[in-house]
Amino acid sequence: MVITACVVSFAHGSNDVSNSIGPFAAIVEVYTTGSVDGHEPVSLWILIFGGLGIVLGLSTYGYKVMATIGERITKLTYSRGFSAQIATALTVLTASVFGISVSTTHCLIGAIAGLGLVEGSEKVNKSTLNRIALSWIVTLPASAAFSITVLALMRISPI
Structure with missing residues (x-):
């Protein structure tokens, strides 16, 4: 589970984090170069800033979302959690390869709900x-x- 959590985190960074720091990176590029051509690499300090934002958000309010996703949709076992995380990572990474913005959270909730539906709709909250x-x-x-x-x-x- 630790490995799959890391894979989902990697996928999350490839898509959701890009969504949040993309506009900020564009503003910095306009400020420093006068235009946005999309070919400039994002500065390391901007990436670190985005990473720190994730850590701060996770440590302050993340536990509420984790409780909802992990406990309140359907019963999760280790194998179900593994399946949901791998499915989420594959979905998000595939979208990232094609430059499509998707929500890791939406993908994970869909995966977990789908796992609950395997045993019948009554197993899904x-x-x-x-x-x-x-x-x-x-x-x-x-x-x-x-x-x-x-x-x-x-x-x-x-x-």
């Missing part, structure tokens, strides 16, 4: 899955609203 699905639906408009609000505040800021 539908209440938890419904709550997760609702959060996915709310995420897009909520993040758009936050982004619009931040930009509006920046435009009226005297700085």
Whole structure:
């Protein structure tokens, strides 16, 4: 399980972390070179900054998500956990190879729910899955609203 967790972490870094530090790296590139051509390698300090963000997020709020995914969707055994992690890593890495942005969390939840469905739909906690699905639906408009609000505040800021 430790090895598969490392493989999923590698996959996570190849996709989700890229999503989060990509805009920041572009801003730094515009600031330093005046344009974004996409051919400049991302500075090591930006990668470290992204890695530290992951560690901080994991250590402050990650336990809540881990409890939901690991305990509240369906019963997980070692073999099921292994299967879910390998399936997640393969899905995310395949998407990364093709430059497609996907969510490691979405992939893992789908894999775990699929494992529960193998034994029948009654083995899957539908209440938890419904709550997760609702959060996915709310995420897009909520993040758009936050982004619009931040930009509006920046435009009226005297700085």
